[in-house]
Each structure stands twice: as structure tokens, then as C-alpha cells.
Amino acid sequence: MSVRVARRFLPFADAASDALPLGQLLRLALFQVSVGMATVMLLGTLNRVMIVELTVPATIVAVMIALPVLVAPFRALLGFRSDTHRSAIGWKRIPYLWFGSLWQMGGLAIMPMALLVLGGDTVHHVPFAGEVLAALAFLMTGLGLHMTQTAGLALASDRATEETRPRVVALLYVMFLVGMGLSALVIGWLLRDFTPLRLIRVVQAAAVVGVLLNVVALWKQEQVRPMSAEERAAPRPRFADAWADYARGGSAGRLLVVVFLGTMGFTMQDVLLEPYGGEILGLSVSTTTLLTAMWAAGALAGFALAARALARNADVYRLAATGVLAGIAAFSMVVFAAPMASPALFFGGAGLIGLGAGLFAVSTLTAAMTMPAEGVAGRGLALGAWGAAQATAAGLSTAIGGATRDWVNIHAIAGDLGQPLATPATGYSVVYHVEIGLLFITLVALGPLVGRAASRPAPAEKAGIGLADFPT
Numbered sequence: 001m002s003v004r005v006a007r008r009f010l011p012f013a014d015a016a017s018d019a020l021p022l023g024q025l026l027r028l029a030l031f032q033v034s035v036g037m038a039t040v041m042l043l044g045t046l047n048r049v050m051i052v053e054l055t056v057p058a059t060i061v062a063v064m065i066a067l068p069v070l071v072a073p074f075r076a077l078l079g080f081r082s083d084t085h086r087s088a089i090g091w092k093r094i095p096y097l098w099f100g101s102l103w104q105m106g107g108l109a110i111m112p113m114a115l116l117v118l119g120g121d122t123v124h125h126v127p128f129a130g131e132v133l134a135a136l137a138f139l140m141t142g143l144g145l146h147m148t149q150t151a152g153l154a155l156a157s158d159r160a161t162e163e164t165r166p167r168v169v170a171l172l173y174v175m176f177l178v179g180m181g182l183s184a185l186v187i188g189w190l191l192r193d194f195t196p197l198r199l200i201r202v203v204q205a206a207a208v209v210g211v212l213l214n215v216v217a218l219w220k221q222e223q224v225r226p227m228s229a230e231e232r233a234a235p236r237p238r239f240a241d242a243w244a245d246y247a248r249g250g251s252a253g254r255l256l257v258v259v260f261l262g263t264m265g266f267t268m269q270d271v272l273l274e275p276y277g278g279e280i281l282g283l284s285v286s287t288t289t290l291l292t293a294m295w296a297a298g299a300l301a302g303f304a305l306a307a308r309a310l311a312r313n314a315d316v317y318r319l320a321a322t323g324v325l326a327g328i329a330a331f332s333m334v335v336f337a338a339p340m341a342s343p344a345l346f347f348g349g350a351g352l353i354g355l356g357a358g359l360f361a362v363s364t365l366t367a368a369m370t371m372p373a374e375g376v377a378g379r380g381l382a383l384g385a386w387g388a389a390q391a392t393a394a395g396l397s398t399a400i401g402g403a404t405r406d407w408v409n410i411h412a413i414a415g416d417l418g419q420p421l422a423t424p425a426t427g428y429s430v431v432y433h434v435e436i437g438l439l440f441i442t443l444v445a446l447g448p449l450v451g452r453a454a455s456r457p458a459p460a461e462k463a464g465i466g467l468a469d470f471p472t
Contacts, residue, residue: 036179054119068142069395079384104144302358323359
């Protein structure tokens, strides 16, 4: 009776299975809390500290934050190495979780001293010492969190069953958001009275907490399968062969192109929506902060629609195309909000962007997870390739979007583009039109994939949609 009650009312109780009980699943999900905490440190807390408290130029800060993106393309290789790792006790994922934890801890451990040197707090001036040390710290942390997340997701996918795998990944994504939210609140509170010593204590404490969480997460999560000396000495499969096997399994190369283009189309505006609302539409700070809520509500609606459609065995590529079309309509609404001076149209467009992005992300990840592979290709390679394409596109598009807006506005305000375009709205509009163009190109790349999705059996019984049904 208690088991039935738990499965009915607990959001992720039905993500558990005999192969991966709920207790072990929740413990394994702690690695996502660690990754979420490191992400907040890189993208939220430390960039604010560098710009405001340490008066580091914004350009240097932007370069430092972009450095972890350079590691993202190697997620596919990291996933493949965890697929084919050989050890005496037969572990494949655990070593990569462990060493990813060490890289992440090491990067955060040296981070505060590197930032203090970068900010000029040093007696003996060494040219570029701060820049080199900070770059090393950001690269180490980025490598650690990418390695940890790729191996952790692959381990969870290995242990889950076909029926529970989407719910397991959904739980891991929610734990990632929980880690980001909680760590942002705690770290922000601890750094409310900033001093260099407090910065060192907080960041290094986060490094220790992260590695402890990962140790608890990986403990006894992978079965010991002893390997003979001959098995360990046998040559490993080559990455090129594994990639060829993966590509033969279901047009993987085209899917990654779709993920890259679509992610760029949806995320180029990430740093521009709120400034657009304030500078062009004259909205207050409190009003523009509601944009995040609108985007999140749209994304949640996209998750719900995708969950319902996938439960009915919908074609994942048609579903992704629906998300792209929603994005095209959304950016058109945002563009027309300026000449029509309509905040309502602007907020509606922001919500629709979230809905389209949610549909697109859910559909492409589901396609990557269910894509059949052959030979030596494994789940680590598939999840790593998807994550690499998405993370790389998100980092590049954010930087390109901001730079494009600035460059276009310099020429527009100077009158180089003609008097009708000599307004601050021109730079934003160009970025939004580029995104619309990228989404149309995504549709072109997506077209040949429609109908190729592997058929999945529809569930025999479906009581409704709960939080556990929302894939990420």
C-alpha cells in the first residue's frame, strides 16, 4: 500500500526501477547538484564579483566565462572514453565521475586567488599572471563539470530501463536546477559582505562540498565486473570507428547539425531580451525581470506538450519542427513589439520562445537517447555528442548575439545605415531576424529526418501527466 501511495504522489517515484531503486537514484542525482553549483559560480557569482568588487574589465570577464565552452566539444570524446574504459574491476563511468570531480574541485580551489591576482591585489606584479591563472581555473572547472555531467548522465542511462529512462533524465535535470537555485541563494548570502578572505573561504568551501556530493553520488553505483589482463590489454576501439557506428545508427550527424542550428536560433537573444524591453519599450527593471518567469512558464508548457505527445508515440522530429515554428512566430512577435509599442506582444513572444525552445530541446534529446547505435558506439558517446552540440551552440550564439547588436548599433546610430534605421532598436532587430533565419535553416536540416524516428511502444496505462513525465 505504501509503495502504491509513494508512486502516486511523489513526483519522481515512478522513475525508479528494480535495476535503479529510488534511494540510489536520488543519491546518484547529487552529482547534478554539484554541477549546478559550479555552473552558478562560473556564470553568476564570480562574474559579478570580477566586474563589481574587483573592477575587472567586462571584456576579460566575458572571455573567462567563455573559456569553459571551449571544453564542451570534447564531451563526445569524454563520453566515448567512458563507454570503452577498462579497469581491473570493470568500472567504466565511475573513474570519469571521480576525475571530473577532482578537476572541478581543483579549478574552484585556485579560483579565488587567481581572481584576486587578476583584480590587481598583489604585491609583486607579474605580467599577465592574473589572466593566466584565472584562465587555468575556469578551464579546469569547465572540464570537471563537463566530464562529471557526461559520465553521470551515461551511468544513470545505463542503469535505467527503457521505460524509466526519460523520467530518470528528467529527475537529473530538476536536480541540476535545484543545485543552481540553492547554491545561488546560499553563496549570495555568504558573500553579502564582500572581503577577499570571505571570497576565498566561500569558493573553496564550494569546491569541497562539490567533491563530497560527488563521492556520495558515485558510491556503489556501478557494479564490479573483474576484467582479465588479456581483456585490459586488448586494443581499445577507435573514436572514429565509434562515431561511424553512431552515425550509421540513425543520421546522428544531421541530428547534431539540427541541435546546433536550433540552439543557436533560440539562444542568441539570451542577453538581449531584458535590455530590449528596457531600452526600446521603456519597461522598468521590475517589469523586465518578469520576462524570465514568462520564458520559464513557456518552457514548462513546452515540456508538458512534449510529454503528452511522446506518450502517444509522436514523431520526435515533427515535434521538434513544431517547436522551431513556434520560435519563428515568437521572434516575429518580439520584432513587431517595438514599432507597435506593445509590451503585451513582447511578453507573449517571450513566453512563446520558451515554449518553442522547450519543445525543441525535449524532442532532440529524446531522439538522441533513442537513436539506435551499432558496434562500439554507446550511450556516453550519444549523450556527450548531444551535450557538446548544445553547449557549444549556446555559448557561441550568446557571444555572437551581443557582439552583433553592438556592432550594428554603432553603425546605425552613426547614420551609416540610413536615417530610418538610426535607432537603438536596429541592432536588436537584426539579431532577432538572424535568429528567424537560423530557425528556417534548422527546418531545412530537420526535414529529411522526419519519419526516421525509431518507433516506441505506447504505454499500456497512463493515468495523467506529472512532473516526472517532463523530459529535459
